[in-house]
Amino acid sequence: MPEADALRRLPRWAELPDLELYMDQVLGLVARSLEPFPGFDEKGLTAAMVNNYVKLGALPPPVKKRYRREHVARLIILCLMKSSFPISAIARLLEGVQTRHSPEEVYSIFCERFEAAVAETAAAPDEAGDSPYAAVLLAALRAQAERALALRMFGAAFPEREAEKN
Numbered sequence: 455m456p457e458a459d460a461l462r463r464l465p466r467w468a469e470l471p472d473l474e475l476y477m478d479q480v481l482g483l484v485a486r487s488l489e490p491f492p493g494f495d496e497k498g499l500t501a502a503m504v505n506n507y508v509k510l511g512a513l514p515p516p517v518k519k520r521y522r523r524e525h526v527a528r529l530i531i532l533c534l535m536k537s538s539f540p541i542s543a544i545a546r547l548l549e550g551v552q553t554r555h556s557p558e559e560v561y562s563i564f565c566e567r568f569e570a571a572v573a574e575t576a577a578a579p580d581e582a583g584d585s586p587y588a589a590v591l592l593a594a595l596r597a598q599a600e601r602a603l604a605l606r607m608f609g610a611a612f613p614e615r616e617a618e619k620n
Contacts, residue, residue, distance in 0.1 A: 462490045462572055464565040467558045470527060474520035477501050484529050491534065491572070499533055507532060512545035527561040534568060538601050539608070546612055 465487050475483065478501075485498050507513035513528050528548070535544045551560050575593070 463569060464530065466565060467523065467527065467561050470523045472523055474517075474522055475526070476520060477504065477516075480504070480521045480526060480529065483526055484533060487526075487530055488533055499529060504529065507541060510541055510545065512541050512548075524557045527557060531561070531564050538604065543608060543612075547608065550611070 471483070481499055481501065481504070488498075504513065507529070508515050512532060513525060516525065531548065532541060532544055539547070548560060551563075555563065575596075
């Protein structure tokens with residue numbers, strides 16, 4: 455794995471600020487946290503997006519326009535997963551996980567599994583051979599197959615939400 459990939463690490467729960475933040479502080483913190491990850495949307499995270507996530511119930515409302523550690527952790531998860539799932543599906547999935555785990559545990563599990571997936575994916579070009587085209591094709595096919603599997607598993611776990619598969 456290239457050395458630059460070793461630096462790709464999400465901030466852990468204890469590293470997230472344990473104080474209330476205003477919107478612009480949250481946006482900056484999330485952008486800095488996700489900067490090393492190419493899957494993070496180029497537009498980043500905007501205030502309008504955060505407000506929509508609150509309206510959709512994917513993010514708890516701020517208290518007196520201030521956001522806590524739980525908000526930042528949830529926003530990091532939403533930003534990294536939104537290219538694979540609709541926001542409402544991510545929210546439902548996280549609700550299900552939080553019936554068994556605290557927000558801190560959910561975020562820790564997410565960080566560990568996300569970083570493991572990044573490391574595994576970074577090793578994939580070695581399996582494709584010498585051609586960069588073959589490596590790109592293999593990565594794209596794996597992404598499609600993994601997304602299809604995740605959507606099918608989501609439908610089985612939440613049959614009442616089958617329509618959210620896009």
